Amino acid sequence: MNALLGQAWRCPRSAVLVTRRFRVKSTKPPKKAAARGGSNALQSFNELPADEQLRRRLNDRERVQRRTTPSEPALRQRYGEFYDLAKHRLNHLLREMGRWDPEHREYRAFGLHTQEDYIQEISLFKDALKKSFNLASALNMTARNDNPLFWNLRAAFIRGDMQELTKELRYALQTFLMRKKFSKSTAELHLTVADLRFPYEWFPATRQLQRTIHLHVGPTNSGKTYNALKALENAKSGIYAGPLRLLAHEIFTRFIAKGKPCALITGEEQRIPENADMFFRSCTVEMTPLNWKVDVAVIDEIQMIADEHRGWAWTQAVLGCQAKELHLCGEERVVDLIQELCARLGDKCIVHRYQRLNPLLPMEEAVGTDFKNLQKGDAVISFSRVNLHALKAGIEGATGRKCAIVYGSLPPETRAAQAALFNDPNNEYDFLVASDAIGMGLNLEIKRVVFESAFKFDGSTQRPLTIPEVKQIGGRAGRYRTANDAVCSGNEGEASVTSAQSKWGAPGFVTAMDEQDLEHIKKHLLKDAKPITAAGIMPPSHIIERFASLFPPDIPLAFVLSRLREMARLSSSFNICSFGDVLEISNVLKEFNLSIYDRSVLLTAPVSLREQAQKDVLRAFAWSIANLSGGHLLEIPEIDLEVLEVDPSALTALARKDHLVRLEGLHKAVTLYLWLSYRYRGVFISQQLAFHVKSLVEEKITNCLEAADFDAERQQKRREILRRQAQSHTKKEEKLLGEVVEDAPVAESGPGLWEAEGHEDPLYREKKEVNAALPVRVRRIAASPTGAVSQE
The missing domain is CATH 3.40.50.300 (P-loop containing nucleotide triphosphate hydrolases)
Structure with missing residues (x-):
């Protein structure tokens, strides 16, 4: 169950006891199956009327199908476990939102003006949550059109584990609270504004x-x-x-x-x-x-x-x-x-x-952990910046030859110099370590691409490389002509004398460091990726502004955006892009008095919110925009400029890692400052100073990374851990709740429409009906002065 639900959640004690109780083996001997009648039974069956024979055959077929699908009981058990998890996260969400209070801005915005309203609506939502899981468990109703709440929760958990599940629960609760706040004409106006088909x-x-x-x-x-x-x-x-x-x-x-x-x-x-x-x-x-x-x-x-x-x-x-x-x-x-x-x-x-100018072939054997097996012109691909520098140190130590390095956050001039060193055949730079940035069209004269791992971290979890990624990155082997050649020659019409083809006279090759990864790479190189059927879109600021104007002013922008995503009508050629980071940014900004336009600008900012420090930096920048002041780089204490004064040589190995994290955080903050300085020139006025700080930070980060050492055994264990994590994530879509989640147009299924099932008027209208429906413990709490909702 831990593999199913993730290590972040432990099953409640009561559920564990129930599971153990049902796992106790019986000491009684098994009963012998009753012998079926032979020819007499067959004769009695043939004497039955034709319609009765057909009914029995259909029943027998159904029983056989049930016996031959052993996953059905396990599926119900998973539904139960997932329901426990959903209840646990809902209770966590309610604690996070806080107790009901007359001054609670969010509760007021969603129409919870009294403590009784709060208790009633939360209890009704819990009933709706239970009903949706009962539909999935008892009737196997899991499709988006049949059971939208269950479908959305399942898709969110598969997409982003506990964090996404909690976000989806918050949105589902807010949607439930808003179900009776708009007239039919207003709901139709929402649909009109959310029409993104053209x-x-x-x-x-x-x-x-x-x-x-x-x-x-x-x-x-x-x-x-x-x-x-x-x-x-x-x-x-x-x-x-x-x-x-x-x-x-x-x-x-x-x-x-x-x-x-x-x-x-x-x-x-x-x-x-x-x-x-x-x-x-x-x-x-x-x-x-x-x-x-x-x-x-x-x-x-x-x-x-x-x-x-x-x-x-x-x-x-x-x-x-x-x-x-x-x-x-x-x-x-x-x-x-x-x-x-x-x-x-x-x-x-x-x-x-166009056809490829030279062939691309997977190799039959992996390179292994001995870097002496590398050949001149090899590029080792990894997806971690720290790991790239460790690989560089390991390759140079094992081979005695120089190794160039290229990754996305390198300054352009540094990357160009590193690429030129690798492309020049007349020096000692025989190898290259690079990130997947080389798969995006960067031109390097690579003879063979070596994947250090066939898995990468995509921002939320470890996952296997996709077919397009393998082909894009692996396809950099055997490059025909580099941009360096174009710059040096200045004539595109001339044949490239320094092309990869003429230098090696052989196709490009692709391999990996481990045999298991090589099998994954070879399979993907031989497959064709699925055709692209839809283009991604994001609602522009004028649509967001108009849609937000149809809601009460205190409604959080995160809910407005989620509602817009849910109600959006799309043609078959377009999909709405992920709102994950957008919703998180909007939650960070909700405390500031910003216009919808300013919020829309910040929603597209290059912000990484995985660290709390970056959220604090974003809040500081939002405060400066709201007040049109305080944007000088030295006036913002949340920007950790003190880290530049630290001498890394005096730090321990563990402290150097923390120091590197601080430097990377400062780099992200300064990058965001520069991004905003082009959009709010009158507020963020220290652009030149920010460029100077950015160059200092990049130099210090490079020095820290170059001090990384290489441990072959540790790297091997790391790759095994990444492989297990990625395989576990891949299996979650199959193991979690059974079948693969089906696709359905967002606009055609609830809770996209206000009048859809589950959005009708409250089930209880009188106070006595509400009290009769609530659990005993909730009724006691309702009568108490504090009024906290039961967490059971």
């Missing part, structure tokens, strides 16, 4: 253009981005939009080297040419300028349009970019979706397909 209408200026969309698709190392960039270079004005800051910097460097004026625009940095009226723009996809008419725009890694967190940025760029020619580069699986979108937009779509 997101292309959000960009009327772009709809007036007749665009030509060139879709470049193919595997890695096939030349698709190369051809798209040729079109961009030949244009008079244009935009490049990529998924990574490092990739935007690479294209920016490439254009500058060719003598073309270019601006670099990312969330935390903007470099604008001083003496040029017309210039190209290289940016991260979230920063794509939508109000600037250009000849050509290139949007890279278009398959990320389906990403559950960032997909909205690609959709926004495709729908809103005002370019005569729009070049999209990505995987084959996105073709049908882009063609469908072009048909809706009235744009012309031309598909260019």
